[in-house]
Amino acid sequence: MDVSGNSTLMTNVTPAPDHCNTTNPVTYKILSWLMIGEFALGLPLNLTVLYIFLFRFKFWKTNSIFLFNIVVADFLLVVCLPAKAYHFQHGVRRSSNRFVCQTMLFMLFLNRGASIAFLTAMSLDRYFNVVHLGRGNFIRVMKKSPQISILIWLLLLPLTIPTMLKTFECCNSHGRMFETDPQDITDTFREVVFFTQILIPFFILIYCTVRIVNRLKKKTVGDKTKLKRAVCLVISVILVFSVCFLPCTLARMALLFVRLKEWQEVENVVVQVYDGFMVLSYIDCLLDPLVYCFCYSGFKDAYLDTFCPAVIRRKLSIDFFTGTLTTTATSGTRITSPVITPVTLPMIDKN
Template sequence: MTNSNVSVGPMDHCNTTDPLTYQVLSWLMVGEFVFGLPLNVSVLYIFLFRFKFWKTNSVFLFNIVVADFLLMVCLPAKAYNYQHGLRRSQDKTQCQVMLFMLFINRGASIAFLTTLSIDRYFNVVHLGKRNCVKFFRKSPLISLLIWLLLLPLTIPTMVEGFECCNSHGRTDASHNVTDTFRELVFFTQILIPFVILLYCTVCIVHRLRKKTVGDKTKLRRAVFLVTSVVIVFSVCFLPCTLARAVLLAIRLLNMQEVETLVAQVYDSLMVLSYIDCLLDPLLYCFCCSGFRDAYVEAFCPAALLRRMPSLDNSTRTTTTNSVGRIVNVPLVQK
C-alpha cells in the first residue's frame, strides 16, 4: 500500500513519462553514435599519425576532437537508459560519472572552440599585432591547463548525492548550494562562450567584407565558415539552455504536470546538442586544407588520383636543377 502511494505521489523524476518519445530519442543517439564514432576515430587517427597536430599549430583542434570523442562514447549508456524507461541511471555512481563526463567533455569542446575563435579574431582583425593566443596554441601545456581548470567546475557533480542527478529546487538549502553551482556552470559554459564567439564572428566578418585585395571566392568561403560556426553553436546549445531555464523556473513553482512536458522537451534538445560531435570535425578539420588533403590521401586515395590529372597544369612549375636541366616540381606536397 505504501509503494502504491509513492507511485501516485510526486512525479518520479527518473522514469520517463512518455516511453515512445524516449525510444525515439534513444535511437537518435544510437544514430549519432554510429555516424559520429568512426568519423571522430578517423579524424583522431589523421591528427596523430598523418597530420601531426603538434607540428602544425593544431593543438586546439585536436583537443576539440578529443572532447567530442569522449562525449560520443557516453551516448550508448544514455540510449540504454532511455530504452529502459529511465531519464537517468538510478545507480548513483553511474549517474554521477555520466554527468561528470558530459559536463567536462562538452565544457572542454566549448572552451577550445572559444579559444580557437579568439585566435582567429586576432589573426584577422588585429593582423600584425601581438597575439598571445598564437603563442599559447603552440604549447600543449595551455591545453592541459584548460582541462585542469574545468575540473573544479565539474567536481560538484560528484560530491553530492541528488535525486536522479537533477534535484535543484527539490532539496533543502544545504544541498541547493551545490545544485546552484552546477546550474551556474551549465549556463555560463554556454552563454559566455556564445557572447565571445558572436563578437569575434561579427568582427571577423566585418573585416573580411572590407577587404578589397584577394580572391573573392576565398573571402566568401571564409565568411561562410565563421558564420556557420555561430549557427551550429546556436542550434546545438542555445535551445537546450533556454529549455533548462524554463524547466528550473517551473520546478521552483512546483508545477509538476507542466514539468513533465518541459522535461521531455529539455531531454529532446539535449539529444540534439550531441550532434555537435558530428559537426565539429566537418566545420574545423575539413575546412583546414592541410588536414583535408591528409584525410583524403589516407581514406580516399581514388578521389585524390581523379583530382591529380586536372591539377597537373596548375600544380606544377618549372625550375632548373644543379646541372642546368629544366624539371617539373609539383607544388602540392604528399
C-alpha cells in the same frame, strides 16, 4: 490526530517528488535510437579524424593542438552514448547506480565544456589574426603549448566536479529542495556554470563574427581567401552552438521556471523537450569536423585521400573555399606531410 499531525509535518519537510522514470516511454525509446545512430556515425568518424591528426598532420608540429583536444573531447563523448541510450531504452533517465550516474554526468559535462572552450579559443585566434593583424596574439602562443591545453582541462574540473556531488538530470536538481537546504548552493553554482559556459562563448563568437565580416568588407585589395576562411570558421562554430548547445540551454531555462512554479503536468512535458535537446547537443561530435575543414584547408583533402576511393575524390575535387577545380592525385600515393604541394592540394593554413 497525532497520525494526521505527523503526516502533515512529514509533508512539509519532504522534498517534492522527483521522477527519474520516463513519463513517455515511446519518446525516450526514439531518443535512445537517435543516440545509437549518433554513436554509430560518431565513433568511426572521430576515430578516422583522430588518425588524421596523429599520423597525417602530426598535430604537435602544425599548431593544431587545440583542434586535437576537440577531437579527444568528441571521442570521449561518443563512448558515453551507449550507456545513456541503454537507460532510455529501459525507461529511466539515468542509471540507478549512483557511481555510474555521476560518472556519466561528469564525462558528458566535462567533454562538452572542453569542446566549447577549445572551439572558442580557435575562433578568438582567427579574430586576432584578422582584425588585429600585426599585434601580439597570446592565443597563437597558447595553442603551440601542450601545457596550456592540459591547463584548460584542469580548469574545467572545478566547474564539472559539482555534477559528482549531486545528480543533475533529475533527482535533487535545482528547485527540488527547499531553500534552507545547505546543498542548494551547489545546485545554484552548477546551474550558473551550465548557462555561462554556453552563453558567454556564444556572445564572444557573435562579436568575433561581426568584426571579421566588417574587416572583410573593408578590404578592397589583396587576397581575401584567408579572411573568407576566417568568416567560414566562426560561422561554422556559431552553427555548432546554435544547433547543439543553445536549444538545450533554452529548454533548461524553461524547465527551471516551471519546476519553481510547481507546474507538475507542464514539467513532465518540458522534461521530455529538455532531454530531447540534450540528445541533439551530442551531435556536435558529428559537426565539429566541419570546423576542422575551415581551420586547415588541407584537412578535407587529407581525409579524402586517406579514407575515400579515388572515384569519390575526383567528384569532390572542387576547392572547398574558392570553388575552382583542382587536380588531385588518384594513384593512391599517401601524403605523409601536412604541407601539401600547390599542384595537387592547397597549402595548409598554419594560422
